[in-house]
Amino acid sequence: MHILEVKNVKKVYTTRFGGNHVQALSDVSFGVEKGEYVAIMGESGSGKTTLLNILAALDKPTAGEVLLNGRSIVSIPQREIAAFRRDNLGFVFQDFNLLDTFSIRDNIFLPLVLANTDLQEMERRLKPVACRLGIEPILSKYPYEVSGGEKQRTAIARALIIEPQLVLADEPTGALDSRSTDSLLRLFREINGEGQTILMVTHSTKAASFARRVLFIKDGEIFHQLYKGSSSEEEMYQKIADTLTMIATGGGRRG
């Protein structure tokens, strides 16, 4: 069963003074199964950020349909969108987006507090998540007191604590050093192994090589996709690299 379905999504930006139309997405369709781990790759300007914004209900497509669990997120009224987002979607950003006015614990609690969750329930949910991510010792610290890797794990905890349908990750390794990157990617794989559906946008081959499926987007269209199947990360890395080379050199479509 598809947890996320994207059907013929099109996005056209009109420049501020009318006139020029810029087509960011021309016709994108794909589906994500429950429990999948999908990476979307593309170069800058390929439309992947636009796509992510539409999936996150931060932006609306010009045409087409996005279904989450069979429900159209395009037609959700504006005033319900924030609630919908915090009930169903977990976000992990490149620059962490933690609030320095909150401790690590409170940063993780933020979406739950906004959803008016009971204090005991929040504590109950925090325990396993914090334990899972290994951030229990730093819960009382503040974002400016911890390392980048710890910040990103905090952000993941914040995404996971709402028990989301889908985790959306936007270049989650972009601001991390290679060691933190490795541990973060392993973490993502493990979380996925436990059944969490993840959709990640990245242009890092390494990050994509951990995903079970990689979609390549170019000039606003899904250009190609790769299934990891039983191949190892190294083999996957090679395949992705080949594909990227092919896209860059303008090779034809391949099956």
Place this chain on the structure above:
Amino acid sequence: MGRFFYWKLAADNIRKNSRVYVPYILTSISTVMMYYLIHSLSGNTGLSKMSGGTTVQSMLSFGSTIVGLFSAIFLLYTNSFLIKRRKKEFGLFNVLGMEKKHIARIMMYETIYITIISIFSGLLGGILLSKAMFLLLLKLLRFEVQMGFEISGPSILSTLILFGAIFFLTLLGNLRQIHLAKPIELLKGGQVGEREPKTKWLLTLFGLASIGAGYYLALTTESPIAALSLFFVAVIFVMMGTYSLFASGSITLLKLMRKNKGYYYRPNHFTTVAGLIYRMKRNAVGLANICILSTMVLVTLSTTVSLYIGVEDVLRTRYPREITISSYRITDEYIAELHRGVAEVLRNHGVAADNTLEYRSLVFLGEEQASEFLTDRAFITGFAERLQALTFIPGEDYSRLQGETIHLADDEVLIYSEGGDYEYETLTLLGQTFIVKGKLSEFVGASLHTGYLTGNHYVIVKDMSVLGELYEAQAVFHGEYGSELTHYLGFDLPKDRDAVSIHQDILLSLPGGDPSSHVESAEAAKDEFYSLYGGLFFLGLFLGTLFIMGTVLIIYYKQITEGYEDKERFEIMQKVGMSREEVKKSIRSQVLTVFFLPLVTAAIHIAAAFRFITRLLTIFNLRNTALFAWCTVGTFLVFALFYAFVYAITARVYYRIVSR
């Protein structure tokens, strides 16, 4: 690169930063204008020719010093804010290849622009408004309106020098900032990571104690003399308390709120409390400044307004009768001659005296020690609270005044007290002890000495001979400082009569032009009071306006700075699932708290100071507490309205910055 490149760049910079520069330039213009206005009024030749004009002028020249001082403070404060905002811009110039000396040059040109615009427009506005201000002042002082227009050369010069110096100082400060900074720091500008403020229990306790001490003084001080000497002590206590409570108390309180998990982890409180903790850290001093300034505005305005409105009351207090004649020679012949003279003047003017009050008395001060009054200077401990005025009146005069006959023995007295009852059965002074035979509930001759700042006991003794003995005794004690026996005659005149010329004629009619009598007329003193209180009122309005401007300025810049800093924070909150409405709500409650905290605190300060100030006002002969209360409430409402208006404007700017 042409010579005009820097000039053009400087002008562009100001234009591009108009959101922060327009208020700055407006403030500069207004302060220049106000300074010129008050300075030129203080030297106005027309004013100096009027009676009482010099008093007003010395008040105004004091005022111009204050205006100058606060102009400097406000402009330097605003400038420091401006330069912080623009650091990034200068960093960019630096990265693009400009050297510091080039940046310094741009900055100098900017300052020159601003100086020229401000001083020129300010002076122009000042010169144009000076006539209107002069007319307003004359109206307040009840002086006659004069024609003519005056441009004051010395005032222009003084303005040029003062503001030239202030702007030069701002330039020096800016150059120093640029000189010290490294390009990368310039680029980063204000955004340096901030630690969470620590809870400072000690400072909180100190603040509470300090405010408590100030309030205690304000609420318990009874005597105006003590109030006068303690006023500044109390003010300093409250100021220290305000600063430390804003800095630490607010954070302590917020942290306690955060500890209360059931309260804290609610959507409405969560972001607000956490945001406020940081906001208060950054803003404590600014908010305390606003609070103190607001309190100053309110006190200045409410007191000067009520004094001005209350001039008639003041006159009645100071002069219980329209005409009062105090004579220090009380022989029967002298008094008879005095009466003849007065009667003749009244006959000539065709009026009859009304409400006549006449008695002899002896007045001196004593320090109350239980039932004993110490009059010896060597024993007086100097507790102003305990000093009491004692007015001794012979029984026969009392009987005549009250229209009832009393019988007292040599050592018996009746007492009527103003400001606190006399609690004892006996009264000892100058080595004599009197038995208090009764306490009077009213006395027509009372309120005669309300001009004194102390409590007042009217002591009715048996007769003139007892009074004579007391006189002798205190004369021995005090020598040349001793009091004289006084004959007092006061009466009212019909409303429509020319009291001033009657007063003049009575002065002339005094037996032999004798200086043993002192004649006062409420009407004659009126002008003097109006020029004094009108001058104070004008000064209050003027300084009030200046302080309000300062308050507005601080608030405005505070909001803008916050706006830029909060922008990022609220973007994140929206990303993690806060709706626009929730963000707005959270912003609103934080901004409202920060905004109105100083106003509420100022209101509390004013309420606490109310009694204290009424005591002080008695020094100015204003005893109408109701009037002062209304003036205080009125001023507060007007001020609050103004404050809310400023809030509405700055909040709009703030939302625009945050939501862009």
